[in-house]
Amino acid sequence: MEKRRERIDRGVKARAVGIFTLWSWREMIFVSGPRLLMILALAFLPVILDDYLRKVLLSVALYALLGISWSLMAQCGMISLGQSLFFGIGGYLSGIMNHYWGWPVYFTIPIATLWGGFLGTLILLPTLRLRGVYFAMLTLMIPLIITRIIEATRIFGGTEGLHGLSSFGLVWEVFLLYLMLAALVISLFGCMRLMDSNFGLVIKAIHDNDRSVISSGIYLNWYKTRALFIASCMGAFCGAFMTHIYRFVGMPAFSLDYCIMPLAANVVGGFGNFAGSVLGAFIIVPISEFLRGVGGLRIAFYGLFLVIFSITLPEGLFNFLERKYNQFEHYVTVEK
Amino acid sequence: MNSFSLLKVNEINKNFGGIQAVHQVSFILEKGEILGIIGPNGSGKTTLVNMITGFIKPTSGEIVYKGRNITNMTPQKIVSLGIARTFQMVRPFYQLPAFKNIVVTLCSPRVKGLVGGRYGDFDAIALDLLEEVGFERESFTAYKPASTLPQGHLKRLELAKTIALQPDLLILDELFSGLSLAEVAGIVPIIEKIREQGRTVIMIEHRLKELFRLADRMIVLNYGMKIAEGSKEIMESEVVKKAYLGAEA
Numbered sequence: 001m002e003k004r005r006e007r008i009d010r011g012v013k014a015r016a017v018g019i020f021t022l023w024s025w026r027e028m029i030f031v032s033g034p035r036l037l038m039i040l041a042l043a044f045l046p047v048i049l050d051d052y053l054r055k056v057l058l059s060v061a062l063y064a065l066l067g068i069s070w071s072l073m074a075q076c077g078m079i080s081l082g083q084s085l086f087f088g089i090g091g092y093l094s095g096i097m098n099h100y101w102g103w104p105v106y107f108t109i110p111i112a113t114l115w116g117g118f119l120g121t122l123i124l125l126p127t128l129r130l131r132g133v134y135f136a137m138l139t140l141m142i143p144l145i146i147t148r149i150i151e152a153t154r155i156f157g158g159t160e161g162l163h164g165l166s167s168f169g170l171v172w173e174v175f176l177l178y179l180m181l182a183a184l185v186i187s188l189f190g191c192m193r194l195m196d197s198n199f200g201l202v203i204k205a206i207h208d209n210d211r212s213v214i215s216s217g218i219y220l221n222w223y224k225t226r227a228l229f230i231a232s233c234m235g236a237f238c239g240a241f242m243t244h245i246y247r248f249v250g251m252p253a254f255s256l257d258y259c260i261m262p263l264a265a266n267v268v269g270g271f272g273n274f275a276g277s278v279l280g281a282f283i284i285v286p287i288s289e290f291l292r293g294v295g296g297l298r299i300a301f302y303g304l305f306l307v308i309f310s311i312t313l314p315e316g317l318f319n320f321l322e323r324k325y326n327q328f329e330h331y332v333t334v335e336k
Numbered sequence: 337m338n339s340f341s342l343l344k345v346n347e348i349n350k351n352f353g354g355i356q357a358v359h360q361v362s363f364i365l366e367k368g369e370i371l372g373i374i375g376p377n378g379s380g381k382t383t384l385v386n387m388i389t390g391f392i393k394p395t396s397g398e399i400v401y402k403g404r405n406i407t408n409m410t411p412q413k414i415v416s417l418g419i420a421r422t423f424q425m426v427r428p429f430y431q432l433p434a435f436k437n438i439v440v441t442l443c444s445p446r447v448k449g450l451v452g453g454r455y456g457d458f459d460a461i462a463l464d465l466l467e468e469v470g471f472e473r474e475s476f477t478a479y480k481p482a483s484t485l486p487q488g489h490l491k492r493l494e495l496a497k498t499i500a501l502q503p504d505l506l507i508l509d510e511l512f513s514g515l516s517l518a519e520v521a522g523i524v525p526i527i528e529k530i531r532e533q534g535r536t537v538i539m540i541e542h543r544l545k546e547l548f549r550l551a552d553r554m555i556v557l558n559y560g561m562k563i564a565e566g567s568k569e570i571m572e573s574e575v576v577k578k579a580y581l582g583a584e585a
Contacts, residue, residue, distance in 0.1 A: 198443050198458065205429045205440040212427035217415025217444040217501065
């Protein structure tokens with residue numbers, strides 16, 4: 001005789017999620033509960049937290065948004081190591097518009113978001129036919145190339161960057177935090193909705209087996225380009241927004257931080273899941289902040305944490321929690 | 337040559353490096369026919385299909401479909417003209433439920449270009465199509481992820497994907513291989529029905545008995561060359577026996 005663990009879907013899940021018909025309050029709360037809880041938490045956190053923690057929350061939201069943008073590309077089979085490309089393009093575009101042409105913040109951010117998305121897509125367009133490691137390598141190299149170009153040709157302030165950009169000029173700084181959180185929530189649910197649509201279905205199919213999608217007569221690159229544009233816009237928005245928070249844009253906008261952190265957030269939170277990247281960002285960004293006290297060993301501790309996490313919970317925290325939420329487990333005895 | 341033929345393959349060649357995979361193969365396909373392509377392993381059958389469907393460009397020669405030269409077209413363009421294929425190794429989208437596999441195909445520009453193809457509930461159309469190829473509606477097999485389906489259902493899924501494109505020419509690459517006799521017997525009527533709808537079929541098969549029941553005409557390939565063409569009596573001919581059984585036979 002042996003005891004073995006058995007997993008069974010909760011009845012409420014089978015009814016509420018599989019058939020898309022909600023019969024009772026209990027089912028509605030089961031489906032919408034976690035989402036509402038997250039939105040409520042995001043709404044109240046800025047009020048509760050002190051100034052320092054608000055800054056941490058802002059960078060959590062930033063990396064969560066970059067993580068979502070990374071995840072969207074990854075779900076299309078484009079594993080990117082260069083999310084900083086979008087961040088940097090968005091940052092530089094809004095910086096240039098503000099510094100050279102004197103455009104106000106409320107114009108530069110939306111324009112930088114759209115044109116940053118467009119430029120980012122345009123730059124990566126020739127690499128779309130590559131897959132896996134080759135795509136990843138190229139995306140890692142492109143931001144490095146751009147920083148070297150800026151350094152060598154001294155355009156846009158060269159190594160100094162552009163200083164003294166205009167700020168948002170708000171009385172309540174907390175409003176900015178809410179703006180970022182709103183962008184995060186909209187992108188999160190927007191992307192989830194997108195992946196549930198037929199467009200998202202084709203995206204998932206491309207990730208699964210692209211030859212088969214070709215044999216259906218579907219143009220892969222058209223779908224990939226659109227997904228890339230959306231991801232790129234999100235990254236560019238982050239860049240433009242942070243540029244006006246720091247009131248500075250320079251070569252650090254293309255730094256490796258913006259490549260690695262979204263990826264790490266997805267490792268911790270779980271792949272193939274936008275909520276996973278948000279949850280991941282909520283874990284790793286505060287940890288990396290609080291480890292600042294440890295000094296030089298910070299990166300070592302941080303790396304160790306990531307290694308332990310990816311070994312003990314390879315499916316990711318969100319996928320683990322989601323499974324616990326949707327299924328219950330019990331032990332059954334089986335004949336040997 | 338009859339100018340009304342559906343497909344004309346004209347002396348096509350394909351070299352992979354020094355290896356001649358397909359050598360000077362020509363044939364004509366009439367509308368409404370079922371053509372069988374047979375031959376030993378490595379005789380260039382799949383390469384031939386890959387060239388017709390645009391996945392590989394031929395080294396020389398031309399392929400004419402409905403009077404248009406499709407030799408250098410992209411696979412997507414060829415699908416939009418009405419040629420659909422299945423793969424020898426099944427290529428479903430494993431993480432999606434079976435019926436969502438069909439919905440992906442329904443998003444194709446080919447389907448959107450057909451009358452009414454843009455409208456309707458794709459999920460419902462997909463479920464109907466799957467029922468047509470033998471996914472029983474009562475068993476809810478169509479809702480299961482493709483990764484959990486047995487081989488027989490995956491082959492049916494692959495077939496349903498091509499039917500969803502409503503092609504004029506279906507190319508079935510070893511649809512029956514790896515299936516039991518009972519499973520094959522279940523698929524044969526589906527192909528007969530496809531023929532009744534006036535569609536043309538090219539079948540690549542190793543299961544000769546089932547192929548002879550369906551096919552009107554046969555082409556035998558060996559070492560990339562067409563060695564025989566005709567009805568099932570060609571199997572009696574000396575060249576074909578030699579190709580299948582070896583030189584000593």
